[in-house]
Amino acid sequence: MDFRLDEAQRMLADLAERMGREQFAPKAARWDREHEYPHENVEALRRAGLLGMTIPKKFGGPERPLIDVVLAIERIAKYCGVTARIVVETNMGALGCVMAYGSEAQQREIARRVLEDGDKPAIGMTEPGAGTDLTALKTTAVESDGGYVLNGRKHWITGGGVSRTNLIFARIIDSNGVDQGIGGILVDLGTPGFSIGRVEDAMGLRGIPEAELIFEDCAVPAANLVVRDPKDGFKMLMNGYNAQRIGASSVALGLAQGAHDLALDYMGQREAFGQKLKDFQGLDWIMAEGEIKLEAARLLIYRAACNARLIRNNVMLPQMKEASIAKAYSGHAAFEVVSESLQMFGAAGYSRDLPLERMLRDVRMFQIGGGTSQAQLNMIARSLFPPG
Numbered sequence: 001m002d003f004r005l006d007e008a009q010r011m012l013a014d015l016a017e018r019m020g021r022e023q024f025a026p027k028a029a030r031w032d033r034e035h036e037y038p039h040e041n042v043e044a045l046r047r048a049g050l051l052g053m054t055i056p057k058k059f060g061g062p063e064r065p066l067i068d069v070v071l072a073i074e075r076i077a078k079y080c081g082v083t084a085r086i087v088v089e090t091n092m093g094a095l096g097c098v099m100a101y102g103s104e105a106q107q108r109e110i111a112r113r114v115l116e117d118g119d120k121p122a123i124g125m126t127e128p129g130a131g132t133d134l135t136a137l138k139t140t141a142v143e144s145d146g147g148y149v150l151n152g153r154k155h156w157i158t159g160g161g162v163s164r165t166n167l168i169f170a171r172i173i174d175s176n177g178v179d180q181g182i183g184g185i186l187v188d189l190g191t192p193g194f195s196i197g198r199v200e201d202a203m204g205l206r207g208i209p210e211a212e213l214i215f216e217d218c219a220v221p222a223a224n225l226v227v228r229d230p231k232d233g234f235k236m237l238m239n240g241y242n243a244q245r246i247g248a249s250s251v252a253l254g255l256a257q258g259a260h261d262l263a264l265d266y267m268g269q270r271e272a273f274g275q276k277l278k279d280f281q282g283l284d285w286i287m288a289e290g291e292i293k294l295e296a297a298r299l300l301i302y303r304a305a306c307n308a309r310l311i312r313n314n315v316m317l318p319q320m321k322e323a324s325i326a327k328a329y330s331g332h333a334a335f336e337v338v339s340e341s342l343q344m345f346g347a348a349g350y351s352r353d354l355p356l357e358r359m360l361r362d363v364r365m366f367q368i369g370g371g372t373s374q375a376q377l378n379m380i381a382r383s384l385f386p387p388g
């Protein structure tokens, strides 16, 4: 077991850190304040080779291991959570599901869109009546005239209205009206019958829209079906989503590391009672506890990423239990670290003049989106008490 980064990984991490500090940090407050999507950052990421990093060589990608994506996300999130989330969406999520389970034509097309066009595939699972309990979803894709017709509503879909590619979880109904279980189907933005509804006024990560996707008699070709397997389709899609959980955990970790670093620096400058904040042992211990939380989260995330197993098509996916442990721990720990870092600044930390309050709003998401902390605990518990 070797915990050191190799030379290529160090170079990648340095590149991401530099881009974060020099290119993304200066405008991070603007995306938040203006509710504006950072299109210019997507193009910068694309040019730097940080989109589609795990895409197999046969589809034109660099076929890097999942841990490399984690390293890039973590470094960028220190400076801009929104931009780091775009690295997640363009490397994991829908892209991971299609790369693992899609047809060769689907893989080739999604790879091209990400690598050449900078598309940020969206994944549409959640519905007003189906969040943690995804099996309650009501969106249908009915087989008809050699294709599928979708009806239903998704909400809180990251990148909705910006992403051209949308992987939609739907109940697949065959031409005889028989429910084939939950499958995944690709729907392009602009397809007739597909519209964007309400965009959420979210607490944090406000540079990316969280939107409602509405399907009204939306017809797509049969070739858009990614997964249809009455027995295992849903399980496969959720398996594909495990990489996204590692990505989300990495954003949380990066945000927490960024806040922690700012606090350490400030504690060396700010004086109270004739001494620097760093000379108060009570504060040092809070920071030491934060350091432990960061290191523990990092190890869990790196382990889950490094243990990703090869499945179809040269695609590596993490194991469910390791991904859930990493997400449950890092979501919670990162929130605590950002909150304690903000505390070191006193009133200044509570002001919009500094990035701490934004980081606190951003990091809160990671105990909810991508499966809540409780959902992760349920999955971990199920592995401890298997049925039967």
Ligand SMILES: Cc1cc2nc3c(=O)[nH]c(=O)nc-3n(C[C@H](O)[C@H](O)[C@H](O)COP(=O)(O)OP(=O)(O)OC[C@H]3O[C@@H](n4cnc5c(N)ncnc54)[C@H](O)[C@@H]3O)c2cc1C
Pocket: 123, 124, 125, 126, 130, 131, 132, 133, 155, 156, 157, 158, 159, 202, 205, 210, 365, 368, 369, 370, 371, 372, 373, 374, 375, 378
């Ligand atoms: C910023 C953001 C981005 C998102 N992006 C996407 C996206 O791109 N695509 C997408 O499909 N979805 C997305 N979501 C939705 C997200 O996945 C859901 O919000 C999440 O799965 C929880 O569902 P819910 O909000 O309906 O809460 P509910 O399922 O209603 O849960 C409410 C509360 O009950 C708890 N709970 C529910 N069931 C159990 C149980 N069995 N045991 C213990 N506790 C339980 C939950 O943990 C939660 O605390 C996003 C959400 C946010 C906030």
